Amino acid sequence: MTLNATKGQKLLRFLANNTVPILFLIICAFGIPLSGYSANYLVSEIIIRLVRNSFLIVSLLIPILAGMGLNFGMTLGAMAGQIGLIFISDWGIVGIPGMVLAMIISTPISMFLGWLCGKILNMAKGREMVTSYIIGFFMNGIYQLVVLYGMGAVIPIRSKSLVLPRGYGIRNTVNLIGIRKSLDNLLMIRILGIPIPVATFILIALLCLFVLWFKKTKLGQDMRAVGQDMEVARAAGIPVEHTRILSIVISTVLAGYGMIIYLQNIGTLNTYNSHMQIGMFSVAALLVGGATVAKANIRNVFLGVILFHLMFIVSPMAGKNLIGQAQLGEYFRVFVSYGVITISLVLYEMRKKREQAEAGLSLAAAQEVEA
Amino acid sequence: MNGAAVVSWGKRFVRSFGLPRIIIALFLLSLFILAPFAGVNVGTSLSDTLNRFGMNAIMVLAMVPMIHSGCGLNFGLPLGIIAGLLGATISLQVNIPGPASFFLAILFCTPFALILGWGYGALLNRVKGGEMMIATYVGFSSVAFMCIMWLLLPFNNPTMVWGFSGRGLRTTISVEGYYLHVLNDFLSIQLTKHLVIPTGMLLFFAFFAFIIWAFLHTKTGTAMTAVGSNPVFARASGINVDRIRTLSVVMSTWLGAVGILVYQQSFGFIQLYMGPFYMALPAVSAILIGGASVNKASILNVIIGTFLFQGIVTMTPSVMNSMIHTDMSEVIRIVVSNGMILYALTRKTEAAR
Numbered sequence: 001m002t003l004n005a006t007k008g009q010k011l012l013r014f015l016a017n018n019t020v021p022i023l024f025l026i027i028c029a030f031g032i033p034l035s036g037y038s039a040n041y042l043v044s045e046i047i048i049r050l051v052r053n054s055f056l057i058v059s060l061l062i063p064i065l066a067g068m069g070l071n072f073g074m075t076l077g078a079m080a081g082q083i084g085l086i087f088i089s090d091w092g093i094v095g096i097p098g099m100v101l102a103m104i105i106s107t108p109i110s111m112f113l114g115w116l117c118g119k120i121l122n123m124a125k126g127r128e129m130v131t132s133y134i135i136g137f138f139m140n141g142i143y144q145l146v147v148l149y150g151m152g153a154v155i156p157i158r159s160k161s162l163v164l165p166r167g168y169g170i171r172n173t174v175n176l177i178g179i180r181k182s183l184d185n186l187l188m189i190r191i192l193g194i195p196i197p198v199a200t201f202i203l204i205a206l207l208c209l210f211v212l213w214f215k216k217t218k219l220g221q222d223m224r225a226v227g228q229d230m231e232v233a234r235a236a237g238i239p240v241e242h243t244r245i246l247s248i249v250i251s252t253v254l255a256g257y258g259m260i261i262y263l264q265n266i267g268t269l270n271t272y273n274s275h276m277q278i279g280m281f282s283v284a285a286l287l288v289g290g291a292t293v294a295k296a297n298i299r300n301v302f303l304g305v306i307l308f309h310l311m312f313i314v315s316p317m318a319g320k321n322l323i324g325q326a327q328l329g330e331y332f333r334v335f336v337s338y339g340v341i342t343i344s345l346v347l348y349e350m351r352k353k354r355e356q357a358e359a360g361l362s363l364a365a366a367q368e369v370e371a
Numbered sequence: 372m373n374g375a376a377v378v379s380w381g382k383r384f385v386r387s388f389g390l391p392r393i394i395i396a397l398f399l400l401s402l403f404i405l406a407p408f409a410g411v412n413v414g415t416s417l418s419d420t421l422n423r424f425g426m427n428a429i430m431v432l433a434m435v436p437m438i439h440s441g442c443g444l445n446f447g448l449p450l451g452i453i454a455g456l457l458g459a460t461i462s463l464q465v466n467i468p469g470p471a472s473f474f475l476a477i478l479f480c481t482p483f484a485l486i487l488g489w490g491y492g493a494l495l496n497r498v499k500g501g502e503m504m505i506a507t508y509v510g511f512s513s514v515a516f517m518c519i520m521w522l523l524l525p526f527n528n529p530t531m532v533w534g535f536s537g538r539g540l541r542t543t544i545s546v547e548g549y550y551l552h553v554l555n556d557f558l559s560i561q562l563t564k565h566l567v568i569p570t571g572m573l574l575f576f577a578f579f580a581f582i583i584w585a586f587l588h589t590k591t592g593t594a595m596t597a598v599g600s601n602p603v604f605a606r607a608s609g610i611n612v613d614r615i616r617t618l619s620v621v622m623s624t625w626l627g628a629v630g631i632l633v634y635q636q637s638f639g640f641i642q643l644y645m646g647p648f649y650m651a652l653p654a655v656s657a658i659l660i661g662g663a664s665v666n667k668a669s670i671l672n673v674i675i676g677t678f679l680f681q682g683i684v685t686m687t688p689s690v691m692n693s694m695i696h697t698d699m700s701e702v703i704r705i706v707v708s709n710g711m712i713l714y715a716l717t718r719k720t721e722a723a724r
Binding site for chain 2: 133149338
């Protein structure tokens, strides 16, 4: 016997499972007319944001598959990507070769940091998210030690424009003029006057295909099994700890590449800030797209980027037109970003409880029939 | 006593006190020893450390009830701080100068702390097991929400609002003329030219610490510890688990509110907007440095932890600066405090939660 859900219950279930995207649709529906931006402007802005952020957000998918929640430790990958960019800026390698070299430099650093992060997360099973979040902060300290005190003193940096006037340490902002938009401009077409960087989209599509393919491989299936139930997976002979570490390593390496793509679009590197914000924004965007801590797919990524950044673009102007203060809109979008993460986390925990209760109910019903 | 006995005693000591704690304590001790050679006045440093200890201790104390009831580390401390900020701004709006404003601020922050704490506690009861991550984001989103509110709330005391527009609160508000140093100067003892003991502030902390200590030994306090160590057992012995957890969260929130007021009266400024954003992390790592874990904490942990943490924060900039002419204190602070939180989160013994 199964529990029959009525139409009303089904609708409620749908609303409960999609609370966050629906909430965002409503915010955007109010915000867009208030901001007074033209459709053309909004579409071209959204395309820029898709180019910038998608790769980074896709890197979050694999740890979710392995049941490790949202990988706030993606900031580690972002740091590795930034270190790669600092080196190529110093060596003066420009364009696509510069980007590729930055990726090559970032890879071993990402792998090492990801391995470390995975090791630590294996010691903190059940509270991976808060731990990965603190790892981000901790590594930020190490990153500062290396970049602010090590570079120029221990690690040779020749370029005067990169180093602080005191002789060591990297400046607060690094101009990435050499690789600025080099990937975006590789193959740029215009539709209705809206520039579309095709090359970047091809790269993102390839990554999406990779993730889809990866889910079907032996390793991907192992990760899914580990994500479902660690003990069962262990009994089935899957090396649980190893698989979990691998998922974090892959995520960190991809986040490093994503950060390089993100920064080539922006064109300047905020040496001590860029990586700290990126984790929060990526996680928020993924959740806005309807992902949960336990389940996320490619669709969530793109829906999330569109909705989240639409809100981000319109809110300062909407705030200005509504109350007369752009500052208000700025604070509003920060509030919404954090609010979304809070709501998603709470809903996830509550849904987990509800599902446990429902499983109990159906088990009880089944036993009643047998008796 | 022979060598082997000393070694085994040492091993037991290290195990009970914790290796990271010993390293941090030795580091702080070496800083104090090095200070005179680096040309740093020990009296000034000691008095700074005591001052910072008093400023932060109550916020660290705010961690204790929630750890006891099994809600984990209170990363949502900013919520309590917001209640305190509301109390402080309303007290300044009422505009009664002098020490009375401090007690008014405590009075005004209390209803906010109770309401916010109750809501926060009710939320945490529905997400048992995932408290810490959600607490972090409850703190962040409430700070961001209050950023909007500080702009919109109808405050009009000219010392608080932006001069040119006449509305919207400033990012930092001076408490001079209101409750600046009310506790610091109360019975303060000038030992030498540089060494001042802020007796009033330390007594204020001692008072709260005693109350919490006494509370934990009452019937309700024991119930709280029981809920924290074994919720199922606690329910079986007739304790209303959710009610006790909510009580602990309300206590934490209120202590956070009072804590920020004590901080302000010594610091001299009310910091609004993004000010409270990262204030939970130093408090969390201080209590962990003091020997607490994710589900065990005592008043002694609070005292030792706050002293060690604030000692390092005070001493590293001055000593390091004069030794190697580089200010690495920020990096050291980040690595030590977050490293300590990581250490606590990854301890195998507490993996049950």
